[in-house]
Amino acid sequence: xxxxxxxxxxxxxxxxxxxxxxxxxxxxxxxxxxxxxxxxxxxxxxxxxxxxxxxxxxxxxxxxxxxxxxxxxxxxxxxxxxxxxxxxxxxxxxxxxxxxxxxxxxxxxxxxxxxxxxxxxxxxxxxxxxxxxxxxxxxxxxxxxxxxxxxxxxxxxxxxxxxxxxxxxxxxxxxxxxxxxxxxxxxxxxxxxxxxxxxxxxxxxxxxxxxxxxxxxxxxxxxxxxxxxxxxxxxxxxxxxxxxxxxxxxxxx
Ligand code: PEP
Numbered sequence: 001x002x003x004x005x006x007x008x009x010x011x012x013x014x015x016x017x018x019x020x021x022x023x024x025x026x027x028x029x030x031x032x033x034x035x036x037x038x039x040x041x042x043x044x045x046x047x048x049x050x051x052x053x054x055x056x057x058x059x060x061x062x063x064x065x066x067x068x069x070x071x072x073x074x075x076x077x078x079x080x081x082x083x084x085x086x087x088x089x090x091x092x093x094x095x096x097x098x099x100x101x102x103x104x105x106x107x108x109x110x111x112x113x114x115x116x117x118x119x120x121x122x123x124x125x126x127x128x129x130x131x132x133x134x135x136x137x138x139x140x141x142x143x144x145x146x147x148x149x150x151x152x153x154x155x156x157x158x159x160x161x162x163x164x165x166x167x168x169x170x171x172x173x174x175x176x177x178x179x180x181x182x183x184x185x186x187x188x189x190x191x192x193x194x195x196x197x198x199x200x201x202x203x204x205x206x207x208x209x210x211x212x213x214x215x216x217x218x219x220x221x222x223x224x225x226x227x228x229x230x231x232x233x234x235x236x237x238x239x240x241x242x243x244x245x246x247x248x249x250x251x252x253x
Contacts, residue, residue: 002206004222004249005163005229007039007124008236009064009092009210019046023053025239030058033246035253036229039090040236041124044078047086055087062090065098066121068111080119091116092231094126094146096169106149114154124163124231125150126210127190131170139168140189147193156197164190164207165231171211173233180220180227183209187226215244222249 014022019042030038039060042050050061067077083091093116094109104112109125116123127146129139143166150158166186171178178186187207195202209221210231221227229249235241 002204002228003035003037004253005037005039005206005208006242006246006249007041007062007090007208007229007231008242009041009095009231009233010043010236011064011097011233012043013237014043014046016046016049019043019049020053022237022239023050023059026242027053027057027059028239029243029246033058033243033250036246036249038246041090041092047083047088051087060089062088062092062121062124064092064095066091066093066112066116066123068108068115070115080116080121083116083121084119089122090124090163091121092124092126092165096126096128096167096172100169106146107153109146110150110153113150114158117154117158122161122163124165124208125159126165126167126231128167128169128172128211134168134170139186143186143190144193147190151197156194156201159194159201159205162201162205164205165210166190166207167210167231173212175212177212177214177217177221178209180224183221184224184226187224191226213245215241215248218245218248219252222252 041062041064067079093112098104113123127143129142133142191202206228208229208231209227213230214235
């Protein structure tokens with residue numbers, strides 16, 4: 001039985017005061033959320049704050065990216081060791097905004113994943129197709145290519161107890177959500193592809209849906225057999241919305 005995970009991706013939003021208020025707002029209700037794992041992926045400058053405020057709570061936290069290098073002359077990058085130094089559990093890798101705006105290739109994303117994993121972080125590995133790719137019938141080809149780049153570099157063990165987020169690019173921040181059937185279809189495809197290498201790894205793999213998940217649609221999405229929670233962008237910026245999604249997951253767990 002996979003424990004559902006609801007993780008917030010705050011992106012480049014908010015101030016220090018906003019971050020503290022959001023963390024405290026979520027934490028205030030955590031005593032009612034016992035079956036769903038809850039995490040927040042905050043901007044790098046607020047990791048210290050997360051470490052201070054979340055020390056004795058059940059909320060896990062992490063970053064939205066990580067360097068593929070150990071250390072050295074890589075101006076502007078943040079290493080996996082640094083994230084661990086601040087108590088991070090998770091690092092998102094391969095978010096479509098980084099693939100698009102920072103030209104991160106499948107190979108770069110796979111290297112980031114392996115670096116995070118090697119140091120002891122749990123990477124949240126994002127995959128997903130653009131609108132053009134979906135309309136061209138390329139959804140499975142695209143997510144398979146993204147997944148296979150990781151499997152080629154790291155082997156199937158890279159995904160043992162792993163987390164994938166299926167995030168159709170056309171649904172991110174657009175208010176348009178994949179239907180539960182559309183999402184389930186891709187989640188099942190991904191799980192089968194992993195199962196072709198190892199049934200055990202596929203069974204333990206958590207596959208989150210991301211793309212305009214909100215309180216009004218969370219339950220019907222998370223109810224699908226291969227959807228194990230959500231990676232939440234916009235709705236993670238308001239404690240009450242994020243908590244409503246956690247409660248939706250909780251009701252099904
Ligand atoms: C995301 O960017 O990870 C995401 C899911 O965003 P949103 O929920 O705003 O679509």
